[in-house]
Amino acid sequence: xxxxxxxxxxxxxxxxxxxxxxxxxxxxxxxxxxxxxxxxxxxxxxxxxxxxxxxxxxxxxxxxxxxxxxxxxxxxxxxxxxxxxxxxxxxxxxxxxxxxxxxxxxxxxxxxxxxxxxxxxxxxxxxxxxxxxxxxxxxxxxxxxxxxxxxxxxxxxxxxxxxxxxxxxxxxxxxxxxxxxxxxxxxxxxxxxxxxxxxxxxxxxxxxxxxxxxxxxxxxxxxxxxxxxxxxxxxxxxxxxxxxxxxxxxxxxxxxxxxxxxxxxxxxxxxxxxxxxxxxxxxxxxxxxxxxxxxxxxxxxxxxxxxxxxxxxxxxxxxxxxxxxxxxxxxxxxxxxxxxxxxxxxxxxxxxxxxxxxxxxxxxxxxxxxxxxxxxxxxxxxxxxxxxxxxxxxxxxxxxxxxxxxxxxxxxxxxxxxxxxxxxxxxxxxxxxxxxxxxxxxxxxxxxxxxxxxxxxxxxxxxxxxxxxxxxxxxxxxxxxxxxxxxxxxxxxxxxxxxxxxxxxxxxxxxxxxxxxxxxxxxxxxxxxxxxxxxxxxxxxxxxxxxxxxxxxxxxxxxxxxxxxxxxxxxxxxxxxxxxxxxxxxxxxxxxxxxxxxxxxxxxxxxxxxxxxxxxxxxxxxxxxxxxxxxxxxxxxxxxxxxxxxxxxxxxxxxxxxxxxxxxxxxxxxxxxxxxxxxxxxxxxxxxxxxxxxxxxxxxxxxxxxxxxxxxxxxxxxxxxxx
DNA sequence: GACCTGCTGCGGAATG
Numbered sequence: 001x002x003x004x005x006x007x008x009x010x011x012x013x014x015x016x017x018x019x020x021x022x023x024x025x026x027x028x029x030x031x032x033x034x035x036x037x038x039x040x041x042x043x044x045x046x047x048x049x050x051x052x053x054x055x056x057x058x059x060x061x062x063x064x065x066x067x068x069x070x071x072x073x074x075x076x077x078x079x080x081x082x083x084x085x086x087x088x089x090x091x092x093x094x095x096x097x098x099x100x101x102x103x104x105x106x107x108x109x110x111x112x113x114x115x116x117x118x119x120x121x122x123x124x125x126x127x128x129x130x131x132x133x134x135x136x137x138x139x140x141x142x143x144x145x146x147x148x149x150x151x152x153x154x155x156x157x158x159x160x161x162x163x164x165x166x167x168x169x170x171x172x173x174x175x176x177x178x179x180x181x182x183x184x185x186x187x188x189x190x191x192x193x194x195x196x197x198x199x200x201x202x203x204x205x206x207x208x209x210x211x212x213x214x215x216x217x218x219x220x221x222x223x224x225x226x227x228x229x230x231x232x233x234x235x236x237x238x239x240x241x242x243x244x245x246x247x248x249x250x251x252x253x254x255x256x257x258x259x260x261x262x263x264x265x266x267x268x269x270x271x272x273x274x275x276x277x278x279x280x281x282x283x284x285x286x287x288x289x290x291x292x293x294x295x296x297x298x299x300x301x302x303x304x305x306x307x308x309x310x311x312x313x314x315x316x317x318x319x320x321x322x323x324x325x326x327x328x329x330x331x332x333x334x335x336x337x338x339x340x341x342x343x344x345x346x347x348x349x350x351x352x353x354x355x356x357x358x359x360x361x362x363x364x365x366x367x368x369x370x371x372x373x374x375x376x377x378x379x380x381x382x383x384x385x386x387x388x389x390x391x392x393x394x395x396x397x398x399x400x401x402x403x404x405x406x407x408x409x410x411x412x413x414x415x416x417x418x419x420x421x422x423x424x425x426x427x428x429x430x431x432x433x434x435x436x437x438x439x440x441x442x443x444x445x446x447x448x449x450x451x452x453x454x455x456x457x458x459x460x461x462x463x464x465x466x467x468x469x470x471x472x473x474x475x476x477x478x479x480x481x482x483x484x485x486x487x488x489x490x491x492x493x494x495x496x497x498x499x500x501x502x503x504x505x506x507x508x509x510x511x512x513x514x515x516x517x518x519x520x521x522x523x524x525x526x527x528x529x530x531x532x533x534x535x536x537x538x539x540x541x542x543x544x545x546x547x548x549x550x551x552x553x554x555x556x557x558x559x560x561x562x563x564x565x566x567x568x569x570x571x572x573x574x575x576x577x578x579x580x581x582x583x584x585x586x587x588x589x590x591x592x593x594x595x596x597x598x599x600x601x602x603x604x605x606x607x608x609x610x611x612x613x614x615x616x617x618x619x620x621x622x623x624x625x626x627x628x629x630x631x632x633x634x635x636x637x638x639x640x641x642x643x644x645x646x647x648x649x650x651x652x653x654x655x656x657x658x659x660x661x662x663x664x665x666x667x668x669x670x671x672x673x674x675x676x677x678x679x680x681x682x683x684x685x686x687x688x689x690x691x692x693x694x695x696x697x698x699x700x701x702x703x704x705x706x707x708x709x710x711x712x713x714x715x716x717x718x719x720x721x722x723x
Numbered sequence: 724g725a726c727c728t729g730c731t732g733c734g735g736a737a738t739g
Contacts, residue, residue, distance in 0.1 A: 081728060109730050132729040140731070168728070268725060297727060324726045345725060491730040499729085561725040628724095647724090 004029035007036045009062035011099040016058075028055040030217045035059035035154075035190075038215070041207045043160065043191040043199065046219035047355055049331060052192040053092060055217070056156050057126075060190075063153065065100055071150035074127040075102070077187075079134065079172065080158045083108045084330045086128045089158070093126055102126065107133050123148050131163075131172045132494040135424065138178065139488060142428030145182040152187055155179070157206075160191035161348075162328055164205050165408035167688060170417045171496045173205070173446040178425070181440060194355065195219065196348060198407035205408070208446070224358035226401075230369040230393060230584070232591030245372045249341060250278035253319070256368070258291065260336040261311055262319040263326055265353055267342045269296040273556040275341070276321045276531035294531040295322040298502075298559060299513040303530055308332055321531075327352050334359040337366035343392040345564035348405040350396055369393050373594055381653075382605065382621055386578070387598040388649045390591060392566070394584060395573035406567045411449065412706035415698055416688035418447050419462055420496050423469060423480065427488050431477045434459060454701065461695045469693055498689040500560065503544045505529060512548070519557045521546060526554040562687070568627035571650040575625050578602045611720045612663070618656040620663050622720060625650055633678065633708045634670075634716060640680040641666045664721075671717040678710060679703075 004024055005013065016024075024032070027046050034042055036059050044052045057076075064075040078093075080086045090106035097104050103125030107116060109132075119127070120141070129137075138145060155176060163169030180186055191206045195218060203214040231252070233245035243251070253264060253275070266272045276294035283290050293307045304325070310318040311332040320326055327349060338357045344350045358365025371390040374380065399405070418441065425437050434456075442450045450458075459478070462469035468483035480488060487493055502514035503521075512530045521527075527534045527548060534548035578599055583592055605613045607623050614620040624631045627650075635645045635652055642660040646653040654663060661669075670676060678700075679685075685703040686692055694702070704710055 083729080113732085130729065133731095135729095136731065162728085166728090328727080349726085489731090491732085493730085495729040497728070559725090563724050564726085566724095649724095 004032040007032055007062065008058055009065040009100070011065060011101075012058055012062050012096060015096050015099050025051045025055070025219075027051065027217050027219050028058065031055035032059040034215050034217065036063070039188060041189045041210070041214045042217065043193060043202055043206060043214060044217045045193045045195045045199065047194060047359070049359065050219055053089060053158075054096075056190050056192060057093060057096065060154050060156070061096060061100055061102065061126075064102065069151055069153065072147055073123045073149045073151040074105070075124060075151055075153060076126045077149065077152050077155040078126060078128040078158065079131060079155065080128060081130070081162050081168070082159075082328075082330065083110055083130065085158060086130065088330060090128050093128070097126065104128070109133065120144075120148070124151075131168055131175065134175050135171065135494045136491070138175065139424055139427045139494070142430070145179065145428075146184075149179055149183050149187075152179075152183070154188040154190055156190045156192065158192045159328060160193040160202060160206070161196045164202065165410055165412065167414065167417050167496045169205070170414045170446050171420065173208075174417075174421045174441060177445040178428070178440060181444060194352065196351075197403075197405040201407050201410065204410070208448070225364040226354075226358070227364045227366045228369075228397065228586040229367075230371060230397065230587045230591050232371050232373060232390060232588070232594045234375045234590075235372050236375040246274060246278065249370050249372070250275055250282065252370075253339060254279055254282045254292075257319045257337060257339070258288070259317045260319075261317060261333070262337045262339065263335050263353065263356055264319060264321045264339040264341065265327070265344070266321055266323070267340075267344075268561065269298055269323055269559040270556045271341065272296050272321045272323055273528050273531065277528050277533070277554075277556075279319075279321070280531055291317050292319050292321060292531075295320045295325055297323065297325055298515065299530055300511045302511070303513065311335070324349065326356070332356070334363065336363075337368060339368040339370065340393075341370045342372060343389045344396055345566065346406050347396050347399045347567075347570065350400055351405055354400070367397075369397065371591055371594070376597070382601070382651070383648050383653075385598070385601040386651075387594050388574070388651075390594050391574045391577050391598060392570065392649055394577050394587075394595070395570055397584070397586070398573055398577070399570065404569070406569075409706065413449055413454070413702050414447065414706075415450075415454075415458060415694060415702040416690040417496050418450060418458060419469070419690035419693055420493075421445070421447070422458070422462070422478075423484055423488055423493075426470065426478055426480055426484075431473070431479045433476055434478055437478065449705070454698070457698055458694070461698055462693050467693050496689060498687070501544075503539075503546050505534075505546050505548060507534065507548050507550070515546065515557050516560050517544070518560060526551055528554040528556045563628070565628045566649055568630065571625060571627050571631075574650055575623070579608060609723065611723045614663070620654045622652045622654060623650060624652060624716065624720065626716065629707060630709050630712050630716060633710060633712060636678040636708065637670050637676045637713055638666065640677050641669075667717050667721055671714050671721065673714045676710075676713065678708060 028051055031044055044055050046052050060076055086106050086108055090104050094104045105119045105127050107129040189206050199216055204211040207214050233248055235245035266275050272294045279292035295307045307320050310316050335357045338353050354365055354367050371393050373387050373390055374384040421441050426432050438455050441447045468481040470478050470484050471481040473479055501517045505512040505515055521536050523536050525536045533551045533554035535551035536548050538547040611623040612620055635647050638645050642657040644655040685699045
């Protein structure tokens with residue numbers, strides 16, 4: 001303790017004493033030494049509430065106080081993915097900085113203009129900002145970047161794992177590079193993260209040119225005891241004698257969760273609404289106070305704040321039925337139990353969710369996994385017979401227990417984000433040559449997989465008169481075109497990710513939340529939303545507002561969504577689960593019976609020894625044994641040859657069309673490596689915000705870099721045929 | 724077959 005503590009500046013030491021801390025945590029002591037003794041970049045990995053913020057900022061603030069540097073601007077930069085997180089962290093840092101007389105400046109969309117104006121006039125202290133607000137600074141104050149960040153000695157990136165290989169993460173990396181180019185010097189990078197699988201990839205994300213010199217400070221395991229149960233439920237019981245799976249699960253949750261704080265991850269917003277509605281009804285029927293509330297991103301900020309406050313309040317037992325909104329970020333305190341209805345989409349998410357429980361000393365973490373499977377009939381499809389949802393749940397729990405989780409996928413080109421950054425660089429500089437833009441973004445920045453040829457194609461696509469995003473002056477300088485100008489001028493430009501169009505739902509003058517516009521609604525229709533029932537009164541198309549009032553019945557709305565990407569290793573484990581004879585000790589009787597049925601059907605279809613099962617002349621099941629990306633590559637190859645293909649976890653259901661060759665012939669062709677037009681079978685590859693401005697060949701290239709693996713086809717098919 | 728995240732500058736009116 002002493003050596004680390006002694007390195008801190010006086011005011012920081014005083015703050016620690018006032019706090020009454022008896023010692024620094026291990027990660028804090030190690031991080032203080034690393035930051036004080038070296039110039040190294042750093043990742044501090046520990047669970048939420050593990051003291052990461054202090055580990056980074058105690059030594060950084062000490063340096064600012066003890067080693068004044070010349071240059072103007074903010075001394076330290078903090079980047080957070082959520083507004084709520086920035087607000088929380090600013091309050092935490094203010095405590096330390098008050099003593100040190102260092103300003104703390106929170107900066108995001110909800111922060112008042114006056115705070116921002118004052119900070120711009122005299123930039124110093126710690127700036128806490130979102131990637132989007134930083135983007136806005138580059139665009140609106142491009143020429144002032146050097147003045148604002150000339151003195152910045154480190155940038156702290158919070159929740160590093162949430163931005164690793166996402167569009168937002170690539171944007172952030174691009175902005176960090178541009179920051180160093182503008183200030184003409186490297187700025188130390190410090191990533192704060194939950195303990196996740198592959199830390200080498202996190203290092204490469206943080207400092208691509210010197211990943212191996214990034215220091216890693218990881219909290220020792222010390223994991224809480226884990227209690228685990230997997231329960232199986234049958235849906236589609238039409239006889240009316242037994243309750244539906246939904247009712248049975250709701251009753252089980254009601255019985256076991258009432259009276260404490262819990263999180264129930266229901267998988268989709270629609271299911272959140274269904275379970276919240278059932279549980280509310282159960283409370284009413286028993287004349288008990290309400291304690292089950294829905295929480296997802298379409299609900300109003302007001303309602304979400306209310307649920308979050310209740311979770312923090314020890315006097316009010318509260319169970320939130322939620323989506324991934326309550327998986328990351330803000331502190332909601334410790335919960336007794338985490339329930340998961342249906343299989344999750346990634347082990348990483350499951351792990352993050354489970355980390356919400358068992359945080360208090362001596363308390364176990366509790367996971368209740370509910371698997372819903374269809375009641376079988378002679379007509380049931382192989383998907384139901386193989387009980388793929390249950391099998392995936394088991395595979396994911398297995399991998400969770402082994403400490404594995406999905407690594408990021410760093411091979412994507414990110415052409416949509418590239419378009420965004422090209423416009424941003426041009427706006428920042430008021431014009432730039434193609435070679436400067438290429439250097440900044442593709443040689444120095446994160447778009448290193450983009451060749452000069454592809455870059456030139458992107459410039460041509462967005463400079464095409466019909467697109468009009470950019471144009472070239474006589475001098476060769478790239479400038480914003482009329483469309484580009486309009487796009488960049490509007491505040492909606494700053495975020496790189498796409499958001500769907502929505503209606504606002506209003507009851508008695510209060511916002512309930514938002515609904516995707518693809519819901520077909522008319523006055524008189526009944527709705528379940530925000531855990532209550534409503535009838536639609538008026539629809540205002542132009543203002544995108546729907547007025548509702550309370551009702552006695554309703555159905556939940558539809559919320560869209562993309563298909564999930566399941567990782568190779570998860571699918572591989574699913575096949576092991578089907579082939580092994582082991583019964584996991586955490587499974588209860590019904591789920592074990594389902595597992596036996598699944599294994600028997602697997603055996604019956606012969607997948608233990610081969611990968612293709614055909615019934616009749618025209619229909620076959622192919623076991624690909626690989627994840628979503630590779631399986632959908634094969635699906636597209638077969639579709640381009642005229643087959644009708646349905647995709648499932650590690651399997652394809654293939655039906656011959658009128659003019660298709662037989663499946664063996666088609667597979668032999670694909671195996672030979674002869675070119676297959678993966679994009680012939682239609683398919684829509686416009687999925688990201690700036691995709692609409694790209695040409696078809698560029699869209700295909702982008703898709704091939706992130707959603708498909710064309711080069712895998714010969715070996716994949718070889719393995720399928722061989723077995 | 725799913726989920727989540729974010730947003731500036733200006734003009735005009737009211738207030739001290």
